[in-house]
Amino acid sequence: MTLxxxxxxxLVAAALSILSLASPLAAQAQAGAYPEKPIRFLVPYPPGxxxxxxxxxxxxxxxxxxxxxxxxENKGGAGGSVGTEVVSRAAPDGYTVLFTLSSHTMNPAIxxxxxxxxxxxxxxxxxxxxxxxxxxxNPQVPVHTVAELVALAKAQPGMLSFATVGNGSPGHxxxxxxxxxxxxQMTHIPYRxxxxxxxxxxxxxxxxxxxxxxxxxxxxxxxxxxxLGVSTLKRSAAFPDIPTMQxxxxxxxxxxxxxxxxxxxKTPRPIIDxxxxxxxxxxxxxxxxxxLLAQGSEAVGGTPEALGKIVDYELRKWAxxxxxxxxxxx
Numbered sequence: 001m002t003l004x005x006x007x008x009x010x011l012v013a014a015a016l017s018i019l020s021l022a023s024p025l026a027a028q029a030q031a032g033a034y035p036e037k038p039i040r041f042l043v044p045y046p047p048g049x050x051x052x053x054x055x056x057x058x059x060x061x062x063x064x065x066x067x068x069x070x071x072x073e074n075k076g077g078a079g080g081s082v083g084t085e086v087v088s089r090a091a092p093d094g095y096t097v098l099f100t101l102s103s104h105t106m107n108p109a110i111x112x113x114x115x116x117x118x119x120x121x122x123x124x125x126x127x128x129x130x131x132x133x134x135x136x137x138n139p140q141v142p143v144h145t146v147a148e149l150v151a152l153a154k155a156q157p158g159m160l161s162f163a164t165v166g167n168g169s170p171g172h173x174x175x176x177x178x179x180x181x182x183x184x185q186m187t188h189i190p191y192r193x194x195x196x197x198x199x200x201x202x203x204x205x206x207x208x209x210x211x212x213x214x215x216x217x218x219x220x221x222x223x224x225x226x227x228l229g230v231s232t233l234k235r236s237a238a239f240p241d242i243p244t245m246q247x248x249x250x251x252x253x254x255x256x257x258x259x260x261x262x263x264x265x266k267t268p269r270p271i272i273d274x275x276x277x278x279x280x281x282x283x284x285x286x287x288x289x290x291x292l293l294a295q296g297s298e299a300v301g302g303t304p305e306a307l308g309k310i311v312d313y314e315l316r317k318w319a320x321x322x323x324x325x326x327x328x329x330x
Contacts, residue, residue, distance in 0.1 A: 034271050039070050044077075044087075048193070102170050102314065128299070130297065146249060213236060
């Protein structure tokens with residue numbers, strides 16, 4: 001028997017209505033049980049770098065807050081974009097979390113084509129910590145101040161090089177901005193993470209390094225590298241004796257960096273909220289805040305929306321700087 005068209009349309013409409021109601025209910029049920037298995041923090045840099053250090057500081061308390069193990073997986077390459085792509089393609093179920101740094105908003109400015117859309121393929125969870133980039137030198141380099149470095153670089157144009165954690169990293173942008181503001185010529189040497197870059201600077205293969213403070217904190221304290229300056233407008237609370245670039249005579253210089261957590265787009269909002277609450281619980285712990293500060297970073301926390309605004313602003317900011325300074329991935 002053929003149903004009248006009006007009745008058929010009514011049945012279809014009723015079915016669609018039921019499905020529309022069922023979808024949020026299913027998401028809420030999923031979030032209610034979440035998490036039921038281990039959660040993976042994917043760090044898109046090798047072990048030993050700043051991002052890896054910060055992820056391991058919050059790891060234990062984070063798994064206590066959620067009642068499930070938190071496993072850290074390092075997948076470096078292309079300034080963090082290799083591991084970031086993995087998360088963009090992961091199931092939106094809250095079990096794969098991108099634990100990254102602010103190169104997340106810098107990579108789109110310098111890579112001709114990424115396999116993911118930074119603005120559309122991720123949902124923000126929250127900002128973990130903020131910190132400056134730091135410029136350090138191997139002690140064999142005959143400079144003790146930024147002014148001495150500028151003088152040496154101008155006396156030997158193109159002879160000095162600086163390492164970073166990779167193309168599109170905060171250190172890369174800081175190094176290129178330093179060249180512009182000081183009128184010097186230096187060669188950028190991108191690595192696959194802060195760990196390998198730091199090892200080569202310690203060994204003297206590369207004279208200079210722009211990196212986040214956690215990657216070199218212990219080496220600054222022990223004197224194995226010489227700190228010259230930080231990239232932010234205010235000094236680091238962990239290293240108050242190290243001048244800012246502006247204090248050291250480099251005008252109009254500011255590069256902030258941060259660590260933050262994201263999940264794939266379409267992750268249910270209740271899961272995002274659970275992860276955000278866990279993050280803020282962890283960051284409220286005085287011991288965690290002290291551990292972060294010991295690494296030169298300050299706990300932040302806050303809402304997913306606050307991180308989303310940072311991402312939107314910085315995507316525009318770094319795209320303009322890359323165009324103006326002709327910064328490209330080598």
